[in-house]
Amino acid sequence: MKIGVLFVALTMVSAHAVAQSGNAPPAFLDAQASDPVTMGWMVGSPPPPNRVIRFADGSYFRFPQTRWTFSNYRQLVPTRPVERGAMPAIPLKSALRPELEAVRFKKLDSDETFSFGDMYAKTYADGIVVMHRGQVVYEKYTGALKPNGHHAVASLTKSFVGILGASMVADGTLDEKAPVSKYLPELKDGGFGDATIRQLLDMTTGLQYSENYADPNAQVWSHVRAGGVLPKPANYTGPQTFYEFLLTVQKEGEHGKxxxxxxxxxxxxxxxxxxxxxxxxxxxxxERIWSKLGVEHDAYFTVDSIGTEFAGGGLNTNLRDMARFGEMMRNKGRVGSQQVVPQSVVADIVKGASPEQFAQAGYPWLKGWSYRNMWWISHNSHGAYMARGIHGQSLYIDPKAEMVIARFGSHPIASGNANDPFTLPAFAAMADALMKRP
Amino acid sequence: MKIGVLFVALTMVSAHAVAQSGNAPPAFLDAQASDPVTMGWMVGSPPPPNRVIRFADGSYFRFPQTRWTFSNYRQLVPTRPVERGAMPAIPLKSALRPELEAVRFKKLDSDETFSFGDMYAKTYADGIVVMHRGQVVYEKYTGALKPNGHHAVASLTKSFVGILGASMVADGTLDEKAPVSKYLPELKDGGFGDATIRQLLDMTTGLQYSENYADPNAQVWSHVRAGGVLPKPANYTGPQTFYEFLLTVQKEGEHGKxxxxxxxxxxxxxxxxxxxxxxxxxxxxxERIWSKLGVEHDAYFTVDSIGTEFAGGGLNTNLRDMARFGEMMRNKGRVGSQQVVPQSVVADIVKGASPEQFAQAGYPWLKGWSYRNMWWISHNSHGAYMARGIHGQSLYIDPKAEMVIARFGSHPIASGNANDPFTLPAFAAMADALMKRP
Structure with a gap:
């Protein structure tokens, strides 16, 4: 098991190295060669030994196995349903325009141009739904993701949490200026004790917590290992749950800066x-979101050993359902005549936060962006904003172009830096193409 | 972890002892005192230490925690969905008759009489749906089971497998006279090698495999431990999957006797x-069943470390959906005008097998019954037949009374022997009461 964990860490190191090397070709099988159906993962009774994917040995978290894993998480770990409830599914109208696959864009870090279809393959997309004015205009699935299936949405999860938190601030249940310790006294002496709810929502806390996937000692690994997202080594004596880990996080620097x-x-x-x-x-x-969107499928969360959801990244949804969620946001929080998310919360996200505070984080492809209520705001001329997750999970909402793009992927590199040079200009070019239609 | 496994085994021993002692009062909290909501299992963030239920320490499989576990399996172990598909749910018509709770019956092993409602409590039922002529006439949920929730159906799973197997015999895909090794050559030298498909379906194989829950060394424990249904001890070196375990099962005596x-x-x-x-x-x-019943919810299977379903007992369903399945069987395999299960397969189940061969198994409350295609046939005057699972899971179909009872429970004792003296006469009395209605 130690070998498995080490391998995961090494994969991350190598992925990070590639990400940092700029234009160097990735040292991975390309999308076609790594197609999980072609590779035959988990097919057979039993599958051949070299086509088995297991949780305990860490194989589920290695590329190219991840191309299967991200569409099959519940087969590997305990989960908890997010029920769709009794509301009938609202059918998604389709007016497919296959020619949109040819929409061209210039890659951010080069002078080369590519098509939207190129972007799909180059970024190891598993599925994509483009909606314009509430209709599906482009839709594609490959590999392990089926139209009726589920996919890990990774940190898109955070954007749901942000909406819930901001909604509870809006209705007065939470005080955004109050310290976390007002609600969680057990965190009083930890790193979060004097951070405010607002600082959590905008991630302006000062914490001793590295999200650097290249560092096997980064706290992010301890975090997910505590929550059972990674297998625990044989003689593991660390925190056994997410909550236990959160109690150990220390302050570093100042909150709010x-x-x-x-x-x-x-x-x-x-x-x-x-x-x-x-x-x-x-x-x-x-209660607050999923049962009010007219989705087709329950969603689900991965949970730790005491049933606590991985709120930082454990949500798994259907792709069309994610597009429905995006449409609700584009419609200022409404589904039909029902206000699902307070309009003020959506407006607050669209408005964004401070690009100056954001700039200090140094994202190469997100110049001028900001982060508000756990959403990423571009501040571009269309007012586009995103929910973003590792390995290419994206929900891109372009209010001016009346466009929503929901996209799931299994890029070998975790960091968004690997996808952005393709996806950001591709999404913007798609918006332009859709706006040109009379 | 060893202590956890030992504890599970000891619980089983004591449960078995009680089951054998006849009329002795069970040494367990009663249904009301063990109500999992009242007890507060898994409530809180985090739950209090003495109200946490975990897989790894075996606590999930101890009574009274099982009263929570059986309605929440997916929070504890990996699972795989059984998709309901695109068919719209067929609403279940209700014509509730609350007075049916008072239907009285004589308990099999005494002269005492009880009401249907007494039966519910005495047998630790979590939910029950009684259908008459296709309408819900009685419905009740308690504890951790919600109307839109799921519950482990235990060995009711087998009856689904039996239908699939028998259907494939009926359509010629499988030869019921062929040995298992025709299809699974790797089992040629094992206990199943020369057993026929028919012998599997009717469980007339001769195998060195004890299902005696009272014996910690019984092969049933090795079986479920291999499949990850029970946690593996720290230094476990046995089979890692269901398939690996099945390869180890040896023959004992003769098949077909x-x-x-x-x-x-x-x-x-x-x-x-x-x-x-x-x-x-x-x-x-x-494909063959769940997507054709008009169910409301996906079902799910618990799976082992390589994604293989626990076909002997790993299915979890919604209760009303189980009632829909029962209705399909009562209607000779049809849902509306669609034949879901071949009529000949249902007829073969209703007809049953040899009560003489069945009698040798010595079930105290199932005199004159038989077992066919993994269903239990009463051969009573109503032609009633059942799918049965440990801890009180039951699907009871009474063709003459036009009645279906779906029932989930969490009785502290695994064996059906503990439930039958209450449930069998209660079900028969309900059938009589429904038939008396003009």
Whole structure:
């Protein structure tokens, strides 16, 4: 098991190295060669030994196995449903325009141009839904992701948590200026004790917590290992749950000074919500959001050994359902005549936060962006904003172009830096193409 | 972890002892005192230490924690969905008759009489749906089971496997007279090698496999431990998957001589189906049955470390959906005008097998019954037949009374012997009461 964990860490190191090397070709099988159906992962009774994917040996978290894993998480770890409830599914109208695959864009870090279809393959997309004015205009699935299936949405999860938190601030249940310790006294002496709810929501906390996937000693690894997202080594004596880990996080620097993307903020935000409401994240998601979108499928969360949801990244949804969620956001929080998310919360996200505070985080492809209520705001001329997750998970909302793009992927490199040079100009070019239509 | 496993085994020993002692009052909290909501299992963020239920320490499998576990399996172990598909749910019509709770019956092992409502409490039921002529006439949920929730159906799973196997015999895909080794050559030298498909379906194999829960060395424990249904001890070196375990099962006596209830028969039947179709049990269930019933919810299977479903007992369903399945059986395999299960397969189940072969198994409350295609046939005057699972899971179909009862429970004692003296006469009395209605 130690070997498995080490391998995961090494994969991350190598992925990071490639990400840093700029234009160097990735040292990975390309999308076609790594197609999980072609490779035959987990096919057979039993599958051949070299086509088995297991949790305990860490194989599930290695590329190219991840191309299968991200569409099959519940087969590997315990989960909890986010129920769609009794609301009938709202059919997604389709007006498919296959020619949109040819929409061209210039890659951010070169003078080369590519098509939208190139972007799909180059970034190891598993599925994509483009909606324009509420209709599906482009839709594609490959590999292990089926139209009726589920996919890990990774840190898109945070954007749901952010909406819940901001909604509870909006309705007065939470005080955004109050310290976390007002709601979670057990965190008083830890790193989060004097951070405010607002600082959690905007990730401007100062915490001793590295999200550097290249560093096997980064706290992000301890965090997910505590929560059972990674297997625990044989003689593991560390925290056994997400909550136990969060108690160990220490302060570093000052809160409120700069944006610093740290997954723990989302888990603490979710903990506050659970404590105040007495309800699990799954039930809160279902009650406040998922049951009101007209989705087709329950979603689900991966959970730790005591049933606590991984609020920083454990949500798994259907792709069309994610597009429905995006449409609700584009429609200022409404589904039909029902206000699902307060309009003020959506407006607050669209408005964004401080690009100056954001700039300090140094994202090469996100110049001028900001981060608000756990969403990424481009501040471009279309007012586009995103929910973003590792390995290429994206929900891109372009209000001016009346466009929503939901995209799941399994890029070998975790960091968004590897996808952005392709995806950001591709999304913008698609918006332009859609706006040109009379 | 060793202590956890030992504790589970001891609980089983004591449960068995009570079961054998006849009228002695069970040494367990009663249904009301053990109500999992009242006890507060898994409530809080985090739950209090003495209200946490974990897989790894075996606490999930101890009574009274099981009263929570059976409605929340997916929070504890990996699972795989049985998709309901695109068919709209067929609403269940209700014509509730609360007075049916007062229907009285004489308990089998005493002269005492009880009401149907007494039966519910005395047998630790979690939920029950009684249908008459296709309408819900009585419905109740308690504890951790919610109307939209899921519950472990335990060995009711086998009856689904039996239908799939028998259907494939009926359509010629499988030869019921062929040895298992025709389909699974790797079992040629094992206990199943020369057993026929028919012997699997009727469990008349002769196998060195004890289903005696009271014996910690019984093979049933090795079986479920291999499949990850029980945690593996720290230094475990045995089989790592269901398939690996099935390869180790040895022959004992002769095949075809007597009924002997052994869970492995279902797992081998499912293995044959997976090998012949190239499809997982989950997908086969979905395609052939679950997507054609008009159910409301996906079902799910617990799976082992390589994604193989526990075909002997790993299915979890919604209760009303189980009632829909029962209605399909009562209607000779039809849902509306669609034939879901071949009529000949249902007829073969209703007809049953040899009560003489069954009698050798010595079930105290099932005199004159038989076992066919993994269903239990009463051969009573109503032609009633059942799917049965440990801890009180039951699907009871009474063709003459036009009645279906779906019932989930969490009785502290695994064996059906503990439930039958209450449930069998209660079900029969309900049938009589419903037939008396003009």
């Amino acid at each position: 700069a944006f610093a993307y740290k997954t723990v903020n989302s888990d603490v935000m979710a903990w506050v919500i659970a404590r105040v409401t007495g309800k699990s994240m799954s039930d809160m998601f279902s | 007597a009924f002997a209830y052994k869970t492995v028969n279902s797992d081998v039947m499912a293995w044959v189906i997976a090998r012949v179709t190239g499809k997982s049990m989950s997908d086969m269930f979905s």
